[in-house]
Amino acid sequence: MYKDLRGFIKQVESLGALRHIAGADQRYEIGGITEVAAGTPECPALLFDRIKGFPAGFRIFTNATTTPQRAALALGLDPALRPLDALKAWMQKRQKLKARAPRLVRKAAFMENSFAGRKVDMAALPAPYWHRKDGGPYIGSGSLVIMRDPDGGWINASIYRVQVHDRNKVTIQFDHQGRHGAIIARKYWDKGTSCPVAVVNGPDPALFIAGFEYLPEGQSEYDFAGSIKGAPLEVFAGPVTKLPLPAQAEIILEGELLPPSKMSLPEGPFGEFTGYYAADARPCPVMEVKAIHHRDDPILLGSPPMKPPRFHFGLPFRAASIWSNLEMAGVTDVVGVWQHVAQLMTVVALKQRYAGHAKRAALIAAANSYMGRLVVVVDDDVDPSNLADVMWAITTRCEPSEQIDIVRNAWSSALDPRIPPEHKNAGITSHSKAIIEAVRPFGWKDRYPPTSALTxxxxxxxxxxxxxxxxxxxxxxxxxxxxxxxx
Ligand SMILES: Cc1cc2nc3c(=O)[nH]c(=O)nc-3n(C[C@H](O)[C@H](O)[C@H](O)COP(=O)(O)O)c2cc1C
Ligand SMILES: [Mn+2]
Structure with missing residues (x-):
């Protein structure tokens, strides 16, 4: 297993999946090249160096885990597995993971260069303008935001985007108030204090994946990342915040998230993973940056959202957690779960055993499909990871008047382009979800016309x-x- 981001980049290079790019511009060009590369069949990972206007050695790594192969590699799975088999292997590994608490160490690679107080200057770091209409440069597109819960003392480490505003001010954006980061910050603010916070730019892929997981409140993403890697994460106490920070990380910001009563700044807009700018510039919590630390020749992990089907992860990790939810809830005979269109569509494949089996699975999947309007259930002879197969099932096994249900007022967010502006202004960010039962009707499934295709x-x-x-x-x-x- 790789030790850090650099180790992972070496592994990607040995697969032949890395391209080196010199001389690109931080304004739109790095983002543009990343998007074009992500749209090619090979979808290579990119390492940018000699970024225009920055010293050689300051690098940006993009499209890290955007193929099934590299997503498997990041999890320590065999990169040669077929995508659905890789996702199943991950779902099974995930269920057996035991939390591994991090280990405190006395030295951190990121302390090789350290700037505090007046020496802090965000402009020294190559934060890209990723898309044309973005409201500013983003240092955090694949960065972890670290906070300590003041009650339980546990560490939350999740990905929230981070926009650069000036020399020592960045904003941190929560999609909705249920994010652990939002809940924790609120606890400090309610006591009239700022929330100590750190941003980890250039986490290794295990941390990046952990930062995307829906973990229960109180469970640290650090422990989860350690268990993916099979070894405790090495952490170093940040000199300003005393927060435990991954010692091998590339670039760290330390500081405080100010109470909104004291200051907020308009954040965004930012090209989103739906392929739209749906959330306008909105007032957002401000982090005052008190120190910047970075390794020699640091590497920023960039993961800009792009129009689907491009997505941060080549394996749909949230489909694995839904698959696991289904098993934990006692739903049997699930043979696969997948997400398409950058998680906006969830598909469950199962072998129907009883009337209502398919709907039971669909309702559980719908509950946890963030922003997804389409939930489809297919029979076990349909490959849920193959969109053409799924559409074939929808068009040949689903009678719309009988097999489509609508669940109203369900989980979405302000990033949803189809929610009317009046609703968003009133704080209503829910939407409806269609459940499509693209399965042979249970009552006569054994008399359904047989398929002519090969098994x-x-x-x-x-x-x-x-x-x-x-x-x-x-x-x-x-x-x-x-x-x-x-x-
Ligand atoms: C590349 C990337 C960028 C993300 N950006 C944001 C963001 O800006 N705001 C947000 O609330 N969630 C964002 N997310 C989703 C959260 O990281 C994810 O839902 C996570 O599970 C939330 O963790 P929490 O439960 O600790 O709040 C992003 C995810 C990825 C992979
Ligand atoms: Mn969390």
Whole structure:
């Protein structure tokens, strides 16, 4: 397993999936190159250096975990697994994870360079303007925000975007008030004090993944990241905040999140993962940056939101947690869960055993589908990760007048482009979700017209025997023979 972001980048390079880019501009170009690369079939990871106007060595790494292969690598899984198999392996590993508390160490790589007080200057860091209409540069697009709960003392470490405003001011944006960061900050503010906070730029991918997980309140993302890696995270007490900070992180900001009664700044707009600017500039909590620490030749992990299907993670991790929710709730026979359109559509595949089985699964999945308007259930012969297969099931097994239900007033957020501005202004950010039962109706499923397609097993048999001919490849054994003769 990689030790830090640098270790992960080496692994990506050895897979042949890394491109080095020199001379790009922090204004729109790094974001543009990232988006174009993410739209190609190979979707390579990118390491930017010699960024225009910045010293060589200050680097930005993007498209880190955007393919199934690199998402698996980040979890310590075999990158050769088929995507649905990789997600299942993760779901099973995730269920067995035991929290691993971090280990306090006396040295931190990020203390190689440290600036405090008047020496703090955010302009020294290459924070990109990711998209054309963004309200400013964002240092935090894949950064973790660290806070300590004043009651329980546990550490929350989640990803919230961080915009740069001036020399020592950045804002931290919570999509909604249920975020742990929002709840914790409020506890300090209610007592009339600022909330000590740190931003970790350039976390390793295990931390990045942990920062995206919906963990129960009181459970630290640090412990979760440690258990992904199979070793406790090494943390160093930040000199300003005393918050435990990942010792191998690249760039750290330390400071205080000011009470909104004292100050707030208009945040955004920022191109969102839906592919829109749906949340206008809004007043947002301000972090006063009291210190910047960074490694020599630091690497910022950038993960700008982009128009779907591009997404931060090549495996839909939230589908794995929904899959696990279903199992924990006692729903049997789930053979796969997937999310498409950057988590805006959830698909559950199951083998129906009883009337209501499909709807039971769909309701649980709908409850945890953040911002997702479409929840689809398919039979076990349909691959939920294959959107064409899913659409085939919808168009051939779902009678809309009988098999589509609408759940109203459900979980979304201000980032939802379809919620009318009047509702958002009134604080109403819920939407409705359609549950599409694209399954053979239970009552007569055994009399349903049989499909003419090969089963997955039959198709694999054919591929094994005839795949080389179909793909016009030389068969593997012939290549070996040729090599032997050549030697
Ligand atoms: C790249 C990326 C950017 C994100 N940006 C934000 C954000 O700006 N605000 C937010 O509330 N959630 C954001 N999220 C989602 C949260 O990180 C995620 O829901 C997390 O589970 C919240 O953690 P919490 O339960 O500790 O609040 C982002 C996720 C990713 C992967
Ligand atoms: Mn949390």
């Amino acid at each position: 997955a097993d039959e198709a694999r048999e054919i591929e094994k025997k005839w795949g080389d001919v179909i793909a016009r490849r030389k068969p593997a054994h012939a290549a070996k023979k040729r090599n032997r003769r050549g030697r």
